[in-house]
Amino acid sequence: MEFFFDPQSIALIGATANRNKGGYSILANLKKGFNGTIYPVNPKYPEIDGIQCYRSVADLPDTGVDLAIVFVPAKMVLDVIEACGKKGIKGVMIESGGFAESGPDGISLQNSVTKTAKKYGVRLWGPNCMGLVDAVNKNVFSFVSPAIWDDLIFGDVSLIVQSGMLSGAFLIDLMTHKVMGISKVCSIGNKMDVNECDLLEYLIHDDNTKVIGLYLESIPDGRKFASLCQKSEKPVVVLKGGRSEKGARAAMSHTASMSGNGAVISGALAQAGVIEAHDFRQMMDICRTISTFENLDLTKNMNTEKNSGKIAILTYSGGAGIISSDFMEELGLSLSDLSSQTLVRAKEVFPEWMPISNPVDLWPAVERNGAEKTYVTIAEAVMADPDVDAVFIHCFAGGFKLDPDIEALAKIASNAKKPMFCWLTGEQNAAMSFQIKAQKLGIPVFRELYRSLECMAALFSCHKNRGKIEKEPVFHEKIILSDDLLAYINIPDNNIDEHVAKKILNASGIDTIDEALAISSEDAGKKAEEMGYPVVMKGLLPQEVHKTELGLVCLNIDTEQKAADTFDKLIKKMNGKGSVLVQKQVQGDLELIVGMVRDPQFGPCVMCGFGGIFAEILQEAVFAVAPLSHKQASALIDRLKSKKILQGFRGQKPLDMDALANILVKLGRLGTDFDNIAEIDINPLIISKGVPVAVDAAIVTSRKLSTCA
């Protein structure tokens, strides 16, 4: 990928002397910042702005061109790629539109271009994109207006943006508002070859990038993407446009039906330690906050038991302080308990009558000592407090003599090695200058209280994740299934019945309810008697998944005679086609639903959710990508918002979390070891006296069998 980011020479195909055209903007941007040789290509010009222009790609010197930037009408692109291939150019960045985004003809053109490039081993970036803006190395390989140079602030956040339009809009909005510096902005457009995975991998190893933000509309290879994020030592922030598409197949299982609406993507991202953003500026705000404090180790002082950073709030308005604290619990942050030593130090600037507590209302002290002295004195005191992980200052710029000495504050924060962040109101121009200055000094500024705290929460959660996300793939021994069981799995589009499904679960180490097939009414009675009452009896029909609806589930059978009678009734109902299962009936304290689904983007994924009445009320299910380590399975359970239900209430025994994690690990193994299993549903997984046991189960095989199974 080096030839895209650090080429020694660039051919610009579609260069023009017409200053109103994009082809000129690209050239102007190259001239302004690019250090290597530029070869404009356009048969119309002998030279442009004093640089020699070439008639065609074929005419380029044979000394080697690293990168070609293509900005010619779509219909000419195929020939250009062919020529580039012949010339031995390694990378081509196609910024023109008119490909897959523009209908059937464009799709077929895009396919031809891809094919041609493959033939010559040319890597393609784009098409339909804004290319690359690298503010640190001053490589602007883009038709973005050269006016951008006036605002180009360099920083250490790099962005990968899928939408062509949005990447441009993003960039210009960000740069001209001057609140955030950037390293590289990669606009990836239609991703005909180079995609988010390639660029993420590059940026993970890029010295000029500390934080990576991505806006993506699709993640075709979700599995690879998640694995890259998981391995990344750099924080990754993702805004995913639109929800995950469901596979074409209608969901057979509860697990599959819960896998839409972004649940799988969110699960995979959380598992990989990615911070998920939900809006555009919010994503940028999170990125700049994290990058500002990337050199700090926030977990050092933090109470790592609780999932929170402890914040001291210094405000000029009691009300704003209270509203801030109101938000904190929701965001997993908490207020510091200021030590008596801190309070003594703070007392210096406060009137005697004033009781000091967190949030600290500075106003009475500001009135006596002025804003500069007050902010500095209190900031020093709270920054030194061991119970303070970060300081949140509220400032007003441009009036009321409230402006603090932001340089002194930044120094205090930097010495304490703790983050300071700021909520700002103010007169427009003063506020803008304050914001730029503060940001340069390492104090991120926000204009809304909630956003400030949201970004702080993201920062702490990012630091807490460090060292917790497993970087290495999970190793596990393959599950061995008997040939009998394999035979069921290797039938395409097979709804494996409950009894066989549980045999498969059993073989992989998941405990299932005591049950047996009965061969006659007499046998049914005998088995029921052996099992102990009450029992459930079920009629199993081949390929049938709706047992309850067909009246094939009989509960509360409590005598041998009833068991025998039920056998006859079920056999009759099934017209002699099915078999009859006798099963111990358990009354659980709680029902869960767990399962495995093969997601089109993320591959085998494990689900854990609530069953019974809670399934309807809470509609909560969390996903992770298989295989799972035991630790990852525990983290998955921990992501359930209503997890305290599992901890036992009203005197119930708490759930054996290890046992549940084990089941999830094994469901994941079944998914990774047997490509032909499409869906597994354990519904319900009944928790009885804290122990989970699979009471009903279904396994569905793939429509088209995998050859490697």
Add this chain to the structure above:
Amino acid sequence: MEFFFDPQSIALIGATANRNKGGYSILANLKKGFNGTIYPVNPKYPEIDGIQCYRSVADLPDTGVDLAIVFVPAKMVLDVIEACGKKGIKGVMIESGGFAESGPDGISLQNSVTKTAKKYGVRLWGPNCMGLVDAVNKNVFSFVSPAIWDDLIFGDVSLIVQSGMLSGAFLIDLMTHKVMGISKVCSIGNKMDVNECDLLEYLIHDDNTKVIGLYLESIPDGRKFASLCQKSEKPVVVLKGGRSEKGARAAMSHTASMSGNGAVISGALAQAGVIEAHDFRQMMDICRTISTFENLDLTKNMNTEKNSGKIAILTYSGGAGIISSDFMEELGLSLSDLSSQTLVRAKEVFPEWMPISNPVDLWPAVERNGAEKTYVTIAEAVMADPDVDAVFIHCFAGGFKLDPDIEALAKIASNAKKPMFCWLTGEQNAAMSFQIKAQKLGIPVFRELYRSLECMAALFSCHKNRGKIEKEPVFHEKIILSDDLLAYINIPDNNIDEHVAKKILNASGIDTIDEALAISSEDAGKKAEEMGYPVVMKGLLPQEVHKTELGLVCLNIDTEQKAADTFDKLIKKMNGKGSVLVQKQVQGDLELIVGMVRDPQFGPCVMCGFGGIFAEILQEAVFAVAPLSHKQASALIDRLKSKKILQGFRGQKPLDMDALANILVKLGRLGTDFDNIAEIDINPLIISKGVPVAVDAAIVTSRKLSTCA
């Protein structure tokens, strides 16, 4: 209040010629806009800026002064008020600080000032406030910097802001960012006399105010405040800083323990049709959105069955369109289903291959027709669609030839009488101009997708509330209780026992479980036999609320003998002090907890929440201010987020909502009719076959009895 808002003459006590002082700023602001006579008062000057200055209040002409603005050190204020009183000045606006906010001395000073003002019938505004800024009438009675005049845009949103500092910060921030015009900003400071209720009442009748926004840190007379909001025909938006304070008494009941954390305030505001904001700029954004469309009747076209406006999204980025739609469900909005006629009209500008759907990705059409034609054509088409309630356009300003013809768009929206709102990215200066222009044309602009939709949702919910909020107080006949029962209520600090509590509920028309006191073991057996098994037996000890913890609740008694034995056991446990209750044991489908609590700010309030396991898991309870009409009680139930539990699941009978609403109405009546009842708890209210019945209940009387009871 007219003398505060429209005085003919103003005395400025503390006027100064020193341009660095607030006393000069007030004068400069008066000179700039105020139309009446100005009387500066300061013994140091014969005149200031050519206006005759008076030595003291006593020296003012006797022709009458309507309003005195006081900006002198706190210690001088008492004398000034005395002098103003003697002079017959009706209103005094004290802008100086140094009162209750500054410790014990300030509190006692504030009390003296209040007393003196009362003596003379002088109304006081402030102290510790920024006074009044009236942009429409150009009355700036405030020490805010005269530079504010450059930015003063008039509009029809009026604000009441409690915090002195924040009101100034708000105002300057808002004005200098030029995105919102205002009518009046009232900074009320310590509210020693004039408070939010007085000002709200004034603004409700003010012709220049269409929308009222309030930031409040305390609402001492919550009941009056809620009732004013409820009667207001103008939309009211409230940001409440901090949560409601609990009364000093420790909560005896579940109802009281749930009443903290803002639940009562949020309930009272929702009941009154108030839109609750949660952050500062968000509050302003909601206000400006609602005021922009105040002349429209949005419910005309809306599908009023669903709680949503139907939105058409026009975007230049497919991804932003999808992210917008993702937010909509959460906010109670939905995507319009565009009619075939609309699609045919849209087709005109789109390439043939392009399938058009909502959100409409304009890009392929923009490429063919340019932004201006595309936006206009599609906006016309969707605005004409009967399924479209509002149009959400995404714009980019300052590049990519994407700027739409915003004037033409505004005209289309205005002709269609439907709201149009805009999410904007762009080059800073271009974006700022675009925003100001669009806002003037009646298109509110936002910089974040979520905020845009949040404001739109607030707008629709505000219009849907119209005509639904009952403006008149609820009339009801008084509940009549027997003298026996009244006697219990009229004992102070009385924990009325379950049996008596249920008699009181019964007398007010709430159904309670079948039960009776047993006088002997034999009687217990007989009563159990009559009632039908199983029964519960409970030992009732005077003033004791923890029956279960003391082992005084015995369940599952199913024979006469057991009932008799249990009687003896309970009597023994209570050392012969208590009585024994025999009660029918019911197995419900669901448990609720309902109750009444006397809130220090809002008076008697009714609660409805979930009981049993759901109480612990969902922790959801909603409040409303009593008395409640049946309709208000239904609306209260409807505010439960998990209300679908009540609609019956897994084949259970749905709850009789009317019956539940009746119970809530009656709980409210008990609260309003009997001042001595402090708390009522029905826990559980068991729902059996859809019918609610009170199974356990507690009533606590007030610590200090009301004289009017």
